[in-house]
Amino acid sequence: MKTDRKKLPKLGKSTTAIHAGGLEHSIYGEVSVPIFQSSTFAFPSAEEGAARFSGEKPGYIYSRLDNPTVNALEESVATLEGGFGAVATATGMAAVSSVYLAFLSRGDHVVASSCIYGSSRVILESELSRYGVETTFVDSSEPSNIEKAMRPQTRMVFVETPMNPSIRLTDLAGAAAIAKKCGALLAVDNTFAGPTLQRPLEFGADIVIHSLTKFINGHADVLGGMVVTRDQEHYDRVKKVISLFGCTMDPHQAWLILRGLRTLAIRVEKAQENAMKLAHFLESHPRVTWVSYPGLAGHPQHDLAKRQMDGFGCMISFGVEKGLQGGITLMNNVGLIGLAVSLGGVESLIEHPASMTHACIPPEKRREAGILDELVRLSVGCEDFEDLRNDLDQALNRIGDYRSVTSALQAEMEASQEPGC
Numbered sequence: 233m234k235t236d237r238k239k240l241p242k243l244g245k246s247t248t249a250i251h252a253g254g255l256e257h258s259i260y261g262e263v264s265v266p267i268f269q270s271s272t273f274a275f276p277s278a279e280e281g282a283a284r285f286s287g288e289k290p291g292y293i294y295s296r297l298d299n300p301t302v303n304a305l306e307e308s309v310a311t312l313e314g315g316f317g318a319v320a321t322a323t324g325m326a327a328v329s330s331v332y333l334a335f336l337s338r339g340d341h342v343v344a345s346s347c348i349y350g351s352s353r354v355i356l357e358s359e360l361s362r363y364g365v366e367t368t369f370v371d372s373s374e375p376s377n378i379e380k381a382m383r384p385q386t387r388m389v390f391v392e393t394p395m396n397p398s399i400r401l402t403d404l405a406g407a408a409a410i411a412k413k414c415g416a417l418l419a420v421d422n423t424f425a426g427p428t429l430q431r432p433l434e435f436g437a438d439i440v441i442h443s444l445t446k447f448i449n450g451h452a453d454v455l456g457g458m459v460v461t462r463d464q465e466h467y468d469r470v471k472k473v474i475s476l477f478g479c480t481m482d483p484h485q486a487w488l489i490l491r492g493l494r495t496l497a498i499r500v501e502k503a504q505e506n507a508m509k510l511a512h513f514l515e516s517h518p519r520v521t522w523v524s525y526p527g528l529a530g531h532p533q534h535d536l537a538k539r540q541m542d543g544f545g546c547m548i549s550f551g552v553e554k555g556l557q558g559g560i561t562l563m564n565n566v567g568l569i570g571l572a573v574s575l576g577g578v579e580s581l582i583e584h585p586a587s588m589t590h591a592c593i594p595p596e597k598r599r600e601a602g603i604l605d606e607l608v609r610l611s612v613g614c615e616d617f618e619d620l621r622n623d624l625d626q627a628l629n630r631i632g633d634y635r636s637v638t639s640a641l642q643a644e645m646e647a648s649q650e651p652g653c
């Protein structure tokens with residue numbers, strides 16, 4: 233839904249997360265946004281129905297096109313990101329694929345980061361290639377790699393920062409300058425940071441994508457996605473594609489996510505405080521070989537993180553002794569920390585990208601992208617730090633007495649099966 237943020241005073245991030253998208257929806261003085269659980273909306277007259285369809289008059293028509301509860305969530309996220317408007321989608325992947333569908337045509341070229349969520353990469357590699365769209369994957373942590381890959385046909389630069397799962401960063405201002413110079417769009421998947429920590433539009437991005445399933449909802453109980461645009465032209469294009477292709481969000485889903493969003497700032501604050509302490513703990517643990525967390529002075533892009541983020545986030549990746557086998561021992565021995573994919577919830581989760589979220593990428597391409605077989609990814613939640621530290625410590629200390637990993641898992645990873653992303 234389009235938003236007129238000029239009417240709103242400039243508010244802080246917590247205040248915005250709590251109030252945006254809810255101020256103008258009062259019917260009975262209710263404080264929370266109601267669920268408008270209706271697939272369609274009656275017109276007072278045939279003339280009014282026709283006027284709404286032609287765009288001559290505002291008003292609701294049908295929930296695949298617009299719904300008040302979904303619009304409230306869209307307005308909240310658009311406000312937090314500082315965008316012109318936002319369009320909600322059924323899942324994060326619906327948001328990613330709608331951006332591809334809206335802006336790419338036969339003959340277009342994309343420069344994408346090699347380290348992105350597995351499914352976002354597979355769509356470019358195996359699906360859009362069938363429609364004549366070509367993609368070059370680069371290590372986007374170095375802006376010159378993006379620049380070198382640009383062609384006259386390049387229509388889009390697609391990046392994540394922090395990247396899933398290497399937790400390396402893309403320089404947003406650098407990527408935006410290159411895309412602009414070449415007349416391409418910069419689309420940024422901001423799922424790993426979230427809008428309270430990073431707003432890519434401020435650095436020149438044109439489009440921001442979220443899997444709302446993660447930090448914005450924050451409770452591991454709903455799927456959802458969002459596309460935020462800098463200007464009206466891109467908003468209209470994305471809105472059209474999402475409505476036509478039916479990638480729309482359901483009002484009950486929107487209500488649940490809106491409820492999660494109200495506590496986004498406070499959840500992220502607590503989780504990233506835990507993440508900073510855990511990153512230091514992991515760095516000093518004898519079983520841990522390396523740690524990637526932007527808050528550590530040793531992270532190669534620590535200074536960039538300070539420039540473009542308002543905090544270092546809640547995602548850590550690390551390697552352990554004995555490589556893959558050590559990682560499996562760790563994951564099989566955590567108790568409090570859940571062994572599950574996904575991220576961004578109040579509960580901490582651990583997973584192994586090479587055999588799980590990024591298994592659909594062939595092994596040599598995974599290695600090129602820095603997704604090492606030994607890499608373990610940790611989504612830090614809001615539990616008490618001491619409990620998380622103790623759980624990791626006892627599981628890491630089991631690495632010395634691991635049993636040999638089954639050759640079946642290694643063979644499965646080498647074969648890189650497509651489902652599972």
Ligand code: LCS
Nearest residue numbers: 323324325349396423443445573574589
């Ligand atoms: N973008 C990023 C950066 C993601 O990490 C994910 C899902 C998506 C988009 C897609 O969102 P969804 O359709 O699932 O709402 N990432 C997952 C992960 O790393 N583990 O499980 C899902």
